[in-house]
Amino acid sequence: MRILIVEDEHKIAASLKRGLEQESYAVDIAHTGNEGLDFALGEEYDIIILDRMLPEIDGIEICKSIRAEKIHTPILLLTAKGQTHDKVEGLNAGADDYLVKPFAFEELLARLRALQRRPTKTLATLLSFKDLSLNTLTFEVKRGNKQVQLSGKEFALLEFLLRHIDQTLTKEKIISHVWNYEADILPNTVEVYIGYLRNKIDKDFDTKLIQTVRGFGYKLGG
């Protein structure tokens, strides 16, 4: 189990590290927010312990940044105040649990164990068809063994196609599931996006997966 601690007070950080290593965790320490973010993005941790109050950046911001990078590692937020207001803010920012300072070390251990029990990693949904695959957790898309880079809308459209493999989907249906209410989208926009997907997914391959069913819509097939 690998743990990252982001905490500016050196003494506290060091004592946590010692205690956790005693429990056979592998511990890294970052003393500033930026450093912490670098570690979190660069290495793979099983849990991140994040202080709410940091010199440069707010812990909440770090938390948001980590989530924005699609990293779903469980985050435990440490905070000096115990107001529920703070708690809600932290949870909304993407933290998984929340501990008020000062705390008993045993309490921390218990929370860490609870976070580890959480089945977050098993939740990845893998959608696939033939040699095309899409991971809704990591946003990775592959055709064959080649990684494909998609934009947000392209991804959403492909996900919708993959969730309805044996159906022919009309442009209207696609619009109503991939776009929201206030988006007023022309059918042609769907055609354009299908074109983009074809360029990225079908262009370099012999078997074309995205099929046009003239008069009805589109479907995955081949």
Added chain:
Amino acid sequence: MRILIVEDEHKIAASLKRGLEQESYAVDIAHTGNEGLDFALGEEYDIIILDRMLPEIDGIEICKSIRAEKIHTPILLLTAKGQTHDKVEGLNAGADDYLVKPFAFEELLARLRALQRRPTKTLATLLSFKDLSLNTLTFEVKRGNKQVQLSGKEFALLEFLLRHIDQTLTKEKIISHVWNYEADILPNTVEVYIGYLRNKIDKDFDTKLIQTVRGFGYKLGG
């Protein structure tokens, strides 16, 4: 994937929307129960997130109303209290899952993914007569075990015939149902399309399914 959020607290709703859009969901927001019900009945959603406590109507009531309209979209109920009593009530009303506020955003994501993994109830869409079948969801048409490729109008005409199996349909009736009102269509056009259908459906088979009732119209029979 399209999500409806019914939540009266604007801040929470907005922050959820932002977070979910980051995850490539298409999100609509309703701030009152009535508005939420309108959205749920009028649009197609893949998931509905429903706050338990709403100003006008109780979330539970919205939930019941949605189910009463035969809409089987997965519903996730948000509630401030964590009493099991509430939980049971929510699930009885037709909710599929249940989350206590405040919650970690990651937790919400996990629940949503779980709800999406459920097999969606697809309503029966198969029209058939003898060994002829038509699927309105996939737009597939089969005669015997042979797939038949129809154009849009041909499909619409055959669907109309299949929905009125015992009736003899006049050309006028066919025109007014298969074409739209302002379309000014000659009766001969129907004859032409009946011909197209016969070529694709009856030509290679001994028993002819499309019958002419001279002076009155056409019907499926044989």
Added chain:
DNA sequence: GCAATTTTTCAGGTTATCCTCAGGATAGTG
């Protein structure tokens, strides 16, 4: 605030589909 990316619209070319027409086939009637 500016550059880069993404989203959306627009205008064009291409092609299957749609629809009409005209002439031929067929069924019903006297």
Added chain:
DNA sequence: CACTATCCTGAGGATAACCTGAAAAATTGC
């Protein structure tokens, strides 16, 4: 059988569906 209303069908122009390059509009990142 002849006559007529009705139906069938091959041919072809009009139409609408689809694709695509490019540019406008919106969004994001620095």
